[in-house]
Amino acid sequence: MNVLTTLGVYGALCAAEGRPFSFPGGVCGPLDGVDAALLAEAFAWAGTAPEARDRTFNVSNGDVFQWDHLWPELTEGLGLTPGAPEPRSLAHWLPTQSDAWDRLRAQHDLQAPGLSELLGDSPIYADMLLGYGRDRPPPPTQLSTIALRQAGFAGCRDTETLLLEQLHALAEARVLPPWPLSA
Numbered sequence: 001m002n003v004l005t006t007l008g009v010y011g012a013l014c015a016a017e018g019r020p021f022s023f024p025g026g027v028c029g030p031l032d033g034v035d036a037a038l039l040a041e042a043f044a045w046a047g048t049a050p051e052a053r054d055r056t057f058n059v060s061n062g063d064v065f066q067w068d069h070l071w072p073e074l075t076e077g078l079g080l081t082p083g084a085p086e087p088r089s090l091a092h093w094l095p096t097q098s099d100a101w102d103r104l105r106a107q108h109d110l111q112a113p114g115l116s117e118l119l120g121d122s123p124i125y126a127d128m129l130l131g132y133g134r135d136r137p138p139p140p141t142q143l144s145t146i147a148l149r150q151a152g153f154a155g156c157r158d159t160e161t162l163l164l165e166q167l168h169a170l171a172e173a174r175v176l177p178p179w180p181l182s183a
Contacts, residue, residue, distance in 0.1 A: 001125035005118060008167050008176040010090055010126075011080050013097050015181040016104055020083020023071040024090055025130025029137030031067070032060040035157045042153055051151040058143035062156030067130050070160055077164040079180020089132050090123040108177040118175075 014021045042059045046052035068085070075082045094115065101115040112118050127133070170176045 002119075002122045003126045003129055004163065004166055005170065005175065006090060006094070006122045006126040007074070008170055009094065009101065009115070009119065011074075011078055011167075012104055012177045012181055013094075013100055015080055016100060016177075019081075021071075021075045021078070021080035022083035022086035022088075023068055023130070024086060024088040024093075025067060025127070025132045026087055026134040027137055028066045028068045028129075028131040028134075029140060030064045030142065031129070032064050032142045033159050033162075034060045035162055038155050038157050041155045042148070045153045045155075049152055052153075055147070055151065057148040057151070057153070058145050059148060060143060060145055061159050061162065062145065063159050064142060065159045070163075073160050074163065074167075077160075078167060087132060090126045090130075091121075094119060094123045104177055109174065110177065111174040112176070 010024065011021050038061060039059055042057070046055075046057070072082060098115040101118075104110065105112060105114075131138070167176065168179060171178045
């Protein structure tokens with residue numbers, strides 16, 4: 001599941017239509033995330049650190065975020081037009097946009113495949129993470145990384161910065177159109 005590609009496609013389609021990049025979810029709760037590169041660093045550390053021997057650790061970026069609170073920063077960081085929250089199931093709406101996606105692919109010479117191949121079931125995952133249809137926050141899911149830090153691993157990432165960097169990297173790789181994208 002790739003929520004970032006789903007959000008990037010949603011943002012690109014909104015911009016191409018001249019629509020605001022409105023938050024499509026519902027009620028969110030706090031989350032923690034983990035970057036794959038940070039996991040790799042933790043694995044490399046655990047493979048050589050005597051303090052890690054025969055132990056199990058939780059690994060996360062080290063911050064806590066909430067999608068609806070992060071949305072304005074994502075909107076600004078991608079150069080998109082902000083809008084009021086507009087609940088919308090991305091799992092239902094995005095499949096109806098395959099022709100618009102094909103036009104964007106051609107216009108920007110993207111290396112991305114067609115919409116259903118690119119996204120798979122990721123819009124279902126995005127709806128869940130963004131709280132679409134939810135009227136109260138989900139139970140908290142944060143995991144403590146205290147044991148990892150006390151054992152000596154101090155790696156961390158800023159999730160907001162990381163998400164924007166990855167969305168821009170997807171544009172540089174020509175999976176998504178370049179940001180900012182205007183109608």
